[in-house]
Amino acid sequence: MAILITGVAGFVGCNLAVEFIRSGNTVFGVDNLCRGRQENLVSLETHVRFGFAKVDMSDLASYRSALSALQTREQITEIWHLAANSDIPAGIDDPYIDLRDTFMTTFNTLVLMKEFGIDVISFASSSAIYGDLGDRLLTEDIGPLLPISNYGAMKLASEAAISAAAECFLKRAYIFRFPNVIGAPATHGVVLDFVRKLKGTPVKLIVLGDGTQQKSYLHVEELIEAMFFIHERVQERVAIYNIGAGDEGVTVRFIAEETVRVASPGATIEYGNGNKGWVGDVPRFNYSIDKLRALGFKPRMGSAEAIKKAINQIVAQELSQ
Amino acid sequence: MAILITGVAGFVGCNLAVEFIRSGNTVFGVDNLCRGRQENLVSLETHVRFGFAKVDMSDLASYRSALSALQTREQITEIWHLAANSDIPAGIDDPYIDLRDTFMTTFNTLVLMKEFGIDVISFASSSAIYGDLGDRLLTEDIGPLLPISNYGAMKLASEAAISAAAECFLKRAYIFRFPNVIGAPATHGVVLDFVRKLKGTPVKLIVLGDGTQQKSYLHVEELIEAMFFIHERVQERVAIYNIGAGDEGVTVRFIAEETVRVASPGATIEYGNGNKGWVGDVPRFNYSIDKLRALGFKPRMGSAEAIKKAINQIVAQELSQ
Numbered sequence: 001m002a003i004l005i006t007g008v009a010g011f012v013g014c015n016l017a018v019e020f021i022r023s024g025n026t027v028f029g030v031d032n033l034c035r036g037r038q039e040n041l042v043s044l045e046t047h048v049r050f051g052f053a054k055v056d057m058s059d060l061a062s063y064r065s066a067l068s069a070l071q072t073r074e075q076i077t078e079i080w081h082l083a084a085n086s087d088i089p090a091g092i093d094d095p096y097i098d099l100r101d102t103f104m105t106t107f108n109t110l111v112l113m114k115e116f117g118i119d120v121i122s123f124a125s126s127s128a129i130y131g132d133l134g135d136r137l138l139t140e141d142i143g144p145l146l147p148i149s150n151y152g153a154m155k156l157a158s159e160a161a162i163s164a165a166a167e168c169f170l171k172r173a174y175i176f177r178f179p180n181v182i183g184a185p186a187t188h189g190v191v192l193d194f195v196r197k198l199k200g201t202p203v204k205l206i207v208l209g210d211g212t213q214q215k216s217y218l219h220v221e222e223l224i225e226a227m228f229f230i231h232e233r234v235q236e237r238v239a240i241y242n243i244g245a246g247d248e249g250v251t252v253r254f255i256a257e258e259t260v261r262v263a264s265p266g267a268t269i270e271y272g273n274g275n276k277g278w279v280g281d282v283p284r285f286n287y288s289i290d291k292l293r294a295l296g297f298k299p300r301m302g303s304a305e306a307i308k309k310a311i312n313q314i315v316a317q318e319l320s321q
Numbered sequence: 322m323a324i325l326i327t328g329v330a331g332f333v334g335c336n337l338a339v340e341f342i343r344s345g346n347t348v349f350g351v352d353n354l355c356r357g358r359q360e361n362l363v364s365l366e367t368h369v370r371f372g373f374a375k376v377d378m379s380d381l382a383s384y385r386s387a388l389s390a391l392q393t394r395e396q397i398t399e400i401w402h403l404a405a406n407s408d409i410p411a412g413i414d415d416p417y418i419d420l421r422d423t424f425m426t427t428f429n430t431l432v433l434m435k436e437f438g439i440d441v442i443s444f445a446s447s448s449a450i451y452g453d454l455g456d457r458l459l460t461e462d463i464g465p466l467l468p469i470s471n472y473g474a475m476k477l478a479s480e481a482a483i484s485a486a487a488e489c490f491l492k493r494a495y496i497f498r499f500p501n502v503i504g505a506p507a508t509h510g511v512v513l514d515f516v517r518k519l520k521g522t523p524v525k526l527i528v529l530g531d532g533t534q535q536k537s538y539l540h541v542e543e544l545i546e547a548m549f550f551i552h553e554r555v556q557e558r559v560a561i562y563n564i565g566a567g568d569e570g571v572t573v574r575f576i577a578e579e580t581v582r583v584a585s586p587g588a589t590i591e592y593g594n595g596n597k598g599w600v601g602d603v604p605r606f607n608y609s610i611d612k613l614r615a616l617g618f619k620p621r622m623g624s625a626e627a628i629k630k631a632i633n634q635i636v637a638q639e640l641s642q
Contacts (some may be wrong), residue, residue, distance in 0.1 A: 092489060095482070099428060103478070107420060131484060143464040144561045147481050148488035157424070157478030160468050161416070163452060167469035168413060240465045 002026040002074040004067070004118075006057060006109060007083030009036025011187050012124065012178075015220050016080060017044055019228075025049065028070040030063070032056045034101070035086050040185050057083055057105040060112075067112055078120040081109050084155070086188050088128070091150040098154040106158035110165045119171040122231060125159050126178050127242065127287055128152030139288045140177070140240050159240075166238045173237065176227050179244035179287055182306055183220035184313035190252065191307070191314050194259040199318060202264045207256050211271045216249035216287055219306035222299060229297045246289040250303045258308060263315050323347040323395040325388070325439075327378060327430060328404030330357025332508050333445065333499075336541050337401060338365055340549075346370065349391045351384070353377045355422075356407050361506050378404055378426040381433075388433055399441040402430050405476070407509050409449070412471040419475040427479035431486045440492040443552060446480050447499050448563065448608055449473030460609045461498070461561050480561075487559045494558065497548050500565035500608055503627055504541035505634035511573065512631050515580040516639050523585045528577050532592045537570035537608055540627035543620060550618045567610040571624045579629060584636050 003020055007013040008029025013036065020027045026049040029041070033054050044050045051073055053066035070076065085091050085101040106123070113121065130138045131146040147153045159175055166173045186192040197205055218226075226243045234241075253271075260267045289299070301309070324341055328334040329350025334357065341348045347370045350362070354375050365371045372394060374387035391397065406412050406422040427444070434442065451459045452467040468474045480496055487494045507513040518526055539547075547564045555562075574592075581588045610620070622630070 092485075095428070095432065095485075107416070111416065129481075139464075141464045143460075143462045143466065145464065145466060145481065146484040146487075146559055146561075148485060150482070150485045153478075153481035153485040156481040157474075160450075160466065160474035160477040160481075161471070163467040164413075164416075164469060164471045164474040166467075238467055240467075 001077045002028050002051075002070070004028045004030065004070070004076045004079045006030050006079065006081045006105065007036060008052065009033055009038060009040045010082060010086065011040075011183070011185060012181060012220055012223065013082045014040040014044065014185065015183070016082070016224055017050065019224050021047055021049055026074050028052070028076060030055050030057060030066055031083065032101075035187055037185070037187065057108055058100040060108045063108050064112055064115070067116060071116065076116065076118050078122070079109060079113060079118055080122045081106060082124040084124065085151060088149050088151045095150045098150040102151060102154035103157050107161055110161055114165070114169050119169065121162060121170060121172070122174040122227065123158065123162055123176065124178055125175050126152060126155045127244070129156040129159065129177065135286065137286045137288050138242065140242055140291055163238055170237070173239070174227070174231055174234070175238065175240040176230070177240065177242045178223065179242075180215050180217045181220050181223050182217050182310035184310070184317050186310070186314045186317065190255055191259060191310050192318075194256060195263050195311070195314050195318050198259065198264040198267060203267050205256055205260055205264075205267055205269045207252060207269060207271050209252060209272050209275055211251060211253035211256060212275050213252045214249045215303075216245050216247055217303040217306045217310075218243065218245045218299070219301050219309055222301055222306070226292060226297055226299075230292070230295065233295060241292050242287060242289050243292060244287045244289045245299050245301065245303045245306060246293065247302045250307055254304070255307055259311050262311050322398045323349050323391070325349045325351065325391070325397045325400045327351050327400065327402045327426065328357055329373065330354055330359060330361045331403060331407065332361075332504070332506060333502060333541055333544065334403045335361040335365065335506065336504070337403070337545055338371065340545050342368055342370055347395050349373070349397060351376050351378060351387055352404065356508055358506070358508065378429055379421040381429045384429050385433055385436070388437060392437065397437065397439055399443070400430060400434060400439055401443045402427060403445040405445065406472060409470050409472045416471045419471040423472060423475035424478050428482055431482055435486070435490050440490065442483060442491060442493070443495040443548065444479065444483055444497065445499055446496050447473060447476045448565070450477040450480065450498065456607065458607045458609050459563065461563055461612055484559055491558070494560070495548070495552055495555070496559065496561040497551070498561065498563045499544065500563075501536050501538045502541050502544050503538050503631035505631070505638050507631070507635045507638065511576055512580060512628065512635050513639075515577060516584050516632070516635050519580065519585040519588060520639060524588050526577055526581055526585075526588055526590045528573060528590060528592050530573060530593050530596055532572060532574035532577060533596050534573045535570045536624075537566045537568055538624045538627045538631075539564065539566045539620070540622050540630055543622055543627070547613060547618055547620075551613070551616065554616060562613050563608060563610050564613060565608045565610045566620050566622065566624045566627060567614065568623045571628055575625070576628055580632050583632050
């Protein structure tokens with residue numbers, strides 16, 4: 001009995017694979033290795049209970065071949081579908097990126113689950129499906145859902161396709177709406193961006209926007225704990241949960257200052273104008289995890305602690321390269 | 322200045338085209354003529370202010386060519402996007418139908434709107450995006466949205482893509498969540514189904530389900546009135562409105578009995594079991610039009626009146642064939 005992780009070479013995927021291996025499972029992973037990185041799999045690839053295939057999941061025939069080959073080793077009983085475009089701004093300019101990498105990967109995953117008789121899916125959705133709802137508290141029962149990026153739109157489209165598939169042939173679907181997740185190995189995101197900028201120009205950090213953007217961040221370790229927690233307890237056919245740190249979050253200014261402190265003490269920070277970093281970036285939101293809390297999960301780390309831990313990890317990661 | 326209607330040969334599309342022509346507009350229409358019918362365009366095609374192209378909108382290159390050709394006659398300023406798969410059960414068996422005809426038609430429409438600089442869209446969404454939320458009142462601000470058919474899923478995916486496009490380049494997006502709409506010329510739906518069954522076997526009508534399914538129906542005339550009403554008054558960047566008769570609806574039993582009364586008096590009616598007609602069919606729901614009412618719109622016809630009018634129209638339509 002094996003678990004398939006799509007996007008296994010990505011930041012969350014490789015951490016998740018390590019956890020599953022650690023707890024005795026067989027893990028198969030697929031990734032197109034566009035944004036995910038082969039080196040994230042180094043510690044996994046030699047493991048006897050790990051199998052990997054490089055494949056473009058938006059191409060059904062290739063994806064089917066890869067799954068067939070993995071299935072001959074061990075029956076896949078469950079899919080953790082994390083593969084997606086992770087570069088939101090790129091998807092604003094070119095809607096085909098999220099159509100292909102965020103949505104068609106989901107669509108094809110469902111097609112193959114039906115073909116192969118795999119009936120449990122856990123899906124990495126996103127708080128981006130909510131769009132910009134102003135000051136309203138973002139609970140799972142809120143609407144209308146008006147994503148402002150193609151990434152958010154194609155995550156919502158994926159949720160919808162999974163929901164329809166659950167009516168038809170899935171036994172269980174877990175839809176986890178991720179917050180901003182941080183940690184290592186980082187492939188994108190504000191902390192990595194700042195660390196790399198400082199590596200290039202150690203005396204000055206230029207920040208998009210005025211630094212007042214405030215977001216809640218969750219460390220990847222805790223994200224995985226929360227997903228496992230929900231997965232073990234919830235029996236609904238389609239279970240939707242916001243996952244997050246459950247706090248007000250921290251500002252870009254806080255992240256910039258903390259990154260400078262660790263990576264390049266004394267560097268000056270220059271801010272831009274406005275509180276949106278790019279088109280499709282939600283300036284601030286109240287992301288509720290009341291449903292997750294009601295299930296009994298208590299986040300250990302707040303956003304500030306998660307950011308600090310991630311900065312240390314990412315600085316170490318970039319220094320080693 | 323012309324209005325483009327996608328799915329113009331469909332039931333709502335041809336009625337909408339007639340209204341726009343009547344009020345002095347130039348109307349261009351596109352349709353793949355799979356479910357829409359050429360004969361629905363007969364009264365329009367000879368009109369000097371009407372242009373038509375048969376095209377598969379899921380094929381971007383063909384769609385682009387068709388629009389380019391129409392644009393040489395007159396600049397398109399606005400698109401009413403109605404094209405979709407209208408056969409919900411077919412889309413349950415084969416998810417590619419709604420992927421292609423319900424979602425990719427929307428995706429490509431947005432791609433071409435950006436290319437051609439057309440920045441106002443009116444979209445025929447559906448109450449199917451809500452899925453089966455039990456007894457909860459279906460207002461526009463409810464969630465989670467868990468469609469139970471691929472049709473509903475790909476309508477929700479379309480809403481999401483439109484929402485992201487509105488952040489990026491659209492000036493105005495009207496998202497109309499259609500209820501069950503009836504009237505003529507009918508190409509599908511429960512009334513047409515019953516009328517055709519009775520044409521084949523005049524002594525007996527076999528009904529899927531136990532007849533207790535209850536739905537609200539809106540006549541197409543009133544649907545168009547409501548859309549024009551919203552379009553004239555609402556200035557939000559993305560405006561989402563449920564449109565419906567605003568009543569409790571009528572049962573399948575009522576429709577069966579009324580159809581028998583008009584089409585084949587004295588025929589016996591045989592019911593099946595359960596209150597779902599097919600996978601993906603929502604048994605009963607409370608569809609709120611409070612937002613539409615708050616805007617000042619008052620439905621004239623209730624579901625019962627709309628059904629009766631439609632039965633007469635559809636019986637006449639089928640007799641003439």
